[in-house]
Each structure stands twice: as C-alpha cells, then as structure tokens.
Amino acid sequence: MRKFILLTTTILFSLLLNAQIRGNNVTVLIQPDHQDWTYKTGETAKFSVQVLASSTPINNVEVYYEAGPEMYPDVKKTVTLKDGTMTWKGSMKQPGFYRLKVTAKVNGKSYDGMCTAAFSPEKIKATTTDAKNFDSFWSKAIEDARKVPLDPRVELLADRCTDKVNAYQVSFQNIRNNSRTYGILCVPKKEGTYPALLRVPGAGCRPYSGDTWIAGEGCITLEIGVHGIPVNMDQSVYDNLHNGALDGYWDSNLEDPDRNYYKRVVIGCIRAVDYIATLPQWNGERLGVTGSSQGGFLSLATAALDKRVTCYGSVHAALCDFTGSLQGKPDGWPHYFYWDKNPSQKRIEGSRYYDGVNFARRITCPGWFSFGYNDDVVPPTTAWGTYNSVTAQKEIHPYQQTGHFWYQEQWDEWNAWLMEQLQVGYTGAAQLENRLRALSKKGYMFGHQDDPMYGLSWQWDRNRSDVLELTGDYPAIMGFDLGGIEMGDGKNLDSVPFTRIREELMNHYNRGGIVTLSWHPRNPLTGGTAWDITNKNTVKSILPGGECHEKFRGWMQRVADFIKTLKTDGGVRVPIIFRPWHENAGSWFWWGWDLCTDDEYKGLWNMLQDYLNKEGLDNLLWSYSPSQGKLKTADTFMRRYPGNDRVQLLGVDAYQWGTEDEFKAGLSGELDFLKKFAGDNNKMYAVTECGYKNIPDATWWTRVFKPIVDKYEGVVYVLPWRNDVKEYFAPDKNQTSAADFKKFVEAGNVMMLKDITNKK
Numbered sequence: 001m002r003k004f005i006l007l008t009t010t011i012l013f014s015l016l017l018n019a020q021i022r023g024n025n026v027t028v029l030i031q032p033d034h035q036d037w038t039y040k041t042g043e044t045a046k047f048s049v050q051v052l053a054s055s056t057p058i059n060n061v062e063v064y065y066e067a068g069p070e071m072y073p074d075v076k077k078t079v080t081l082k083d084g085t086m087t088w089k090g091s092m093k094q095p096g097f098y099r100l101k102v103t104a105k106v107n108g109k110s111y112d113g114m115c116t117a118a119f120s121p122e123k124i125k126a127t128t129t130d131a132k133n134f135d136s137f138w139s140k141a142i143e144d145a146r147k148v149p150l151d152p153r154v155e156l157l158a159d160r161c162t163d164k165v166n167a168y169q170v171s172f173q174n175i176r177n178n179s180r181t182y183g184i185l186c187v188p189k190k191e192g193t194y195p196a197l198l199r200v201p202g203a204g205c206r207p208y209s210g211d212t213w214i215a216g217e218g219c220i221t222l223e224i225g226v227h228g229i230p231v232n233m234d235q236s237v238y239d240n241l242h243n244g245a246l247d248g249y250w251d252s253n254l255e256d257p258d259r260n261y262y263k264r265v266v267i268g269c270i271r272a273v274d275y276i277a278t279l280p281q282w283n284g285e286r287l288g289v290t291g292s293s294q295g296g297f298l299s300l301a302t303a304a305l306d307k308r309v310t311c312y313g314s315v316h317a318a319l320c321d322f323t324g325s326l327q328g329k330p331d332g333w334p335h336y337f338y339w340d341k342n343p344s345q346k347r348i349e350g351s352r353y354y355d356g357v358n359f360a361r362r363i364t365c366p367g368w369f370s371f372g373y374n375d376d377v378v379p380p381t382t383a384w385g386t387y388n389s390v391t392a393q394k395e396i397h398p399y400q401q402t403g404h405f406w407y408q409e410q411w412d413e414w415n416a417w418l419m420e421q422l423q424v425g426y427t428g429a430a431q432l433e434n435r436l437r438a439l440s441k442k443g444y445m446f447g448h449q450d451d452p453m454y455g456l457s458w459q460w461d462r463n464r465s466d467v468l469e470l471t472g473d474y475p476a477i478m479g480f481d482l483g484g485i486e487m488g489d490g491k492n493l494d495s496v497p498f499t500r501i502r503e504e505l506m507n508h509y510n511r512g513g514i515v516t517l518s519w520h521p522r523n524p525l526t527g528g529t530a531w532d533i534t535n536k537n538t539v540k541s542i543l544p545g546g547e548c549h550e551k552f553r554g555w556m557q558r559v560a561d562f563i564k565t566l567k568t569d570g571g572v573r574v575p576i577i578f579r580p581w582h583e584n585a586g587s588w589f590w591w592g593w594d595l596c597t598d599d600e601y602k603g604l605w606n607m608l609q610d611y612l613n614k615e616g617l618d619n620l621l622w623s624y625s626p627s628q629g630k631l632k633t634a635d636t637f638m639r640r641y642p643g644n645d646r647v648q649l650l651g652v653d654a655y656q657w658g659t660e661d662e663f664k665a666g667l668s669g670e671l672d673f674l675k676k677f678a679g680d681n682n683k684m685y686a687v688t689e690c691g692y693k694n695i696p697d698a699t700w701w702t703r704v705f706k707p708i709v710d711k712y713e714g715v716v717y718v719l720p721w722r723n724d725v726k727e728y729f730a731p732d733k734n735q736t737s738a739a740d741f742k743k744f745v746e747a748g749n750v751m752m753l754k755d756i757t758n759k760k
C-alpha cells in the first residue's frame, strides 16, 4: 500500500512539474559559417538552413524566405526543400547587417528562423546629425522642471517588503505642478548608505513591482513608470490605457520638441535622479540607470543629461537613429520615417532632440551595451551605430541569436556589470580597494603622516597643514598612528589626542580623502616602547598560551573599540588602510626580524587580524610593509608574508638615511620586487612611508624621489612621515625644498585631494 501511495504521488508530482509548454517541435535552424556571425565588408557569409521536426530534417517542406540588408530584403522567394535543407550566401559592401529570414509551412502552421550577419559593425556610422539647440533645449527643460518642487510622496507597500528591504510606492512632481512620476522604491533596511539604481521601462503601459532583489544585496532601487500614473493599480487599468488614450503615445508631436510626449518622460528620469539625491540612504557616490528597449533609450538620455549618473546599462535601445530610413538604412523603433516616407523638415528636426544617438554622443560615464543580431524590433544596425557614437568608456556584448528579448546569460552579465560598477554589497575595505585600484591607474597619491596636527612652525591649530599652506591642497592620504591606544591613553605616542585623531580622520574622509592607520604599540612584556628590543620573547609571550596573552587581548580590544568609533553620522564605518607590524624585516621593533621566529611573526599577524575580523571590522584594508629599502630576497619576503588572503596592499618604507645613491638603489630594488610580486599575486603596492629627514636638498622631490617612483606603474601612494619640529619630512612654505615640492605635487601623475575627488 505504501508503495502504491508513493507511486501515485510521484506520478502526480511529475505531472505537475511537467505541466508547462516549452518551445516548438518544428524549428527552422539557420547557421552562418562564422561562429560570431561577424564578417568584414566584402566577405561572403554562407548560411545553412535546416527545417527540423524532432531535431531531424523534414522532407519536401515549403519555405518562404527573405534575404538582404536588414529591413531591406532584396530577395523574396518561395521554394520546396526536398531534404529540408538549403544554403544561402550573402554579402555587404557597406558596414551593416545582412539578414536571412526563412518561414516554413508545416501542417498549415508557420515557423520562422532567422540569421543576421554583421559586416564590419564597428564601422557603422549613425546617420543622425545634431539638433540645432540640443544642449540649450534640454538644459532649459531641466531648469524649468526644477522650479517645480519635487514634493515627494511615499507610501510603504507592506506586502512587498522583504526581511532585508523596505518597498514603497513613491511619487514626485515632474515637469509642472501636479504632473507626477510614480515608481517603486526599494531601500535596504540595514542602516547605512548605499549606491542607487534607477530602472527605466520599456515601451507600453503596465504596473511595476520594484526591484527588491538588487536592493537586498545593498542598493537603493527605483523602478519608475513614465506615464504619470500610479504603478500598482489593477492590470486592467493599464490595458485599457494602452488600448485607449496611450495608444501610439510614442508618435505624439514629433514636430514640436516642446510638446513631444517624451519630454515629460525624459525629464521624469532626471527628476527621479533628483529624488534619489534627496534620500539620506544614498551614498552620494554611485548611481546607475538601466533599462531595455525604450528603457535603453531612457538610460542613454539620463546618463547624458545628468552627470550624477556614474554608469548605465543600455540594452537593445529603441529610439535611436531615426533618420536611417531616409538614407535607405535601418532606423530606430518606432521607425517614424520608415513609415512616413516624406516627413516634413519639422518632424525630422524635431526627432533629433529625441534621438538616442544624440544623447549617446554626450555621455561621459561608463556604459554597458547588449542586443541581439536577430532583433527585428530594434535593428542591430542602429544598436551598433549608437554604441559607436559613444566616446566615453563602454562595453558591447552582442548576443547574436537573441531577438527583442533576453537570454539568461545576457541578463546575468548585465546584472553583474551593474553590481560591480555600483559596488553593490561591497564592504568598506573592498570598496576602498576598488577605489585605490582605479586611482592607481591615473597616477600615485601623495600622503602625509599627521598632516593636520602640527607643522614646522605650529602645533595643534585647526584647519592647518603645511602641505595645504604650501600647495593649496590637502594630501590625498593622511596617516595617523594608534600607538598608546592599547594602554587606554588619551594621547598617542606623539602626543596627539585620540579624540583629535578621530576628528581629523573623519574630516579627511568627509572631504573625500583616504586614511591609513599604523600602530606602534608598547612592549607588553617589558613595559617599554615599541622600540624596546631587550627581550626576544615578547612576541611569544602574547601568542595564545603566553604569559601576556590575556593582557594583549585587552590591547587588541582597545584598538577595535577605537576603530569602531570611526564612522559617519549614518553609521557607516570609514574604510581604512591598516598597517600593523610594519618594518619587521628590520630588528628595531619588538616584532622585528631577530626578535621572533617566522611562525611567531605570522601568529602575531593572524592573531590581530582574526581578532579584529571577529569584532566585525570589515572596513580594514590590510597593508604589509616589512622593510626599509633593505629587503633581501623574495625568499626573505615570503618567510613572513601573512598570505594572499590576509594582505591587500604591499608596502615599502623608504627613507634616505644614507647617500642618495644608496636610497635610489634601495627603493628601486624594493619596488622592482613589489611590483612583480603585486602583479603576480593581484595585490596593490605603495611607498607606505618615505622621506629625507629635514629635506636639506632643494631639488630632492623632482630630481631624486619622483624619477624613481615614476618608473613603477601602479604605485598607489607615497607617504612622507610626520612634520615633527626635530624631524620633518614634508616642507612648509619657507623650507628649502618648498618650490620643488610644489612642482612635484603639481605633476600630472601625482595626486592630491582634489585629484581624487574630482573637485578641481
């Protein structure tokens, strides 16, 4: 009996599982002879056609086929295929697409197959020329709209919230009072600030559900409708509008840019960005816009008109290159001039204000493009032409076989690109790593230890910095030291109050700067300073089982507690380059080379790192800088290297203590090594401390230091040590090397604060 029940439930279950319709038994398969469906102009594409039932050819099947340049087939024929197969050849002299479309008649039903070959698509030129007053038209439209208060309205949609995300229907005013744009806003519940993604829709009229999925990964999402009506009504309302008042809305007032239906639609997207910018949860840094078809066009328009947009994904964008058909070429959906063969000049000129190509030409942020060669709604000719019109950073991902729809892989790739651009889900340290990597492609940053604390002729003033007063800008990076925090002291080893460190570190972070922390802890075994090397058992004593282990856990807790206070008003922890246990290839600190074994050193590193990780400090980017220009061999480096999973940034501390030549040789030697090691292990590298004590040489910066660092591509930063009265490493206005230092920081590849915050 039990067996019987099991059997029936299995049958029932499999019936349920299989109760769906998927695909056709008859298919028309067309293959080109180039795997990427792409040819050079003048080449011949060979297509082989098969009409299949259950994957095997059908005999004596009647087919109708059309072949020729996309949208302009010059061959139209009906034939009977004896064995269900045929071949075809096509070519193009001009860059563009050649399409073969075959329709088979089987048992009274029609089955289509299509294959579209590209010919030198990278050379396709869009036909659309610029509109006369494109920029002033759009800037005035935006300016006028912004006179209308946003007046946002927000309504929680309790049934759409998830455990991670709150969902709301929001609306805000668009182009005039009471003209509203509606959308579904999803905001991560966890306190913090996030990137944002604006989703813009394809043509039509429908409700929207919002994107709780990407929001759940840590991103604000806003999915808007374009018709100025709520987006959560009953489906029938949208169907009625689609078939009634909104029927053919895309063709309204093309001749008059001010009355074109899309004016309110495009401005609605800009107001959506305005609205996102008001959200306290937006991180103010990253904002993407994306959509397909009409939404692909709106992505181009929003990215072009609003510089707060930092990336866009435009998939088979409609409304691009309208004038193509006036030259006998494919044109963008909705094909105004393909149908209206003799348009008025006014309609042609009017179309240029709304042509995606003219927006594409103005974009400055990175973009992701994708479309299918077999798209018969949005011609691939216009999609490539639009892509070719973009001069900013861009990527193209054609999915040859798709039509006006997506493949799963394409969708996944698109999502992954957006998430990466927006840094969705990046924790503090990973976000900083990304920023450092991007910045290191432009040059290297200048950093300075204790920069806003004291200088050659002053101490503890606020809003002062020798570097600022000499160069007009702050360093891009500021370093501070935690030495003393472990004792519960109010001031660090250099008499800087920890409250002041917090204050200046936050100031620098809030002005867009980057911060790094080092730590010169006292000797837990002897009670001496970090430089107390009288007892070689110090490291051993603090490892688990050692006599000072418990004491040292308390020290680590104090470090964790202090770092936890380094957060914004919104609760976001500041990402920090953390550089403990430095210069350990030398033997002047109690964790130095001769003061512990390789294993003890690694144990020390791991103990601190694991402790702080357990405390939830995911905002630390770990930096390892073992030596001072004297690293011997890769072997010595590796002996105490904590491991690729424990280090993100490699460093060298390099001072000119001896002769110039020694300095040059030492720093070059280390950078040779670090550059190679960083390259091989996907790490970043920097000159984590440096300088020439009291800079007695007026041309040291540009004559000695800069030429060495310039040789090493990818150096993230250089950081001269502090300006103590007795021992300073950056000049002030009156110092011998002042003029040369100014020249150094003004060099195109040396970055100060303004260079990394785009506030120049």
Ligand code: BMA
Residues within 6 Å of the ligand: 481, 493, 494, 520, 721, 722, 724, 727
């Ligand atoms: C050293 C010197 C010391 C200072 C320490 C930590 O290199 O500058 O005077 O205490 O760094 O900043």
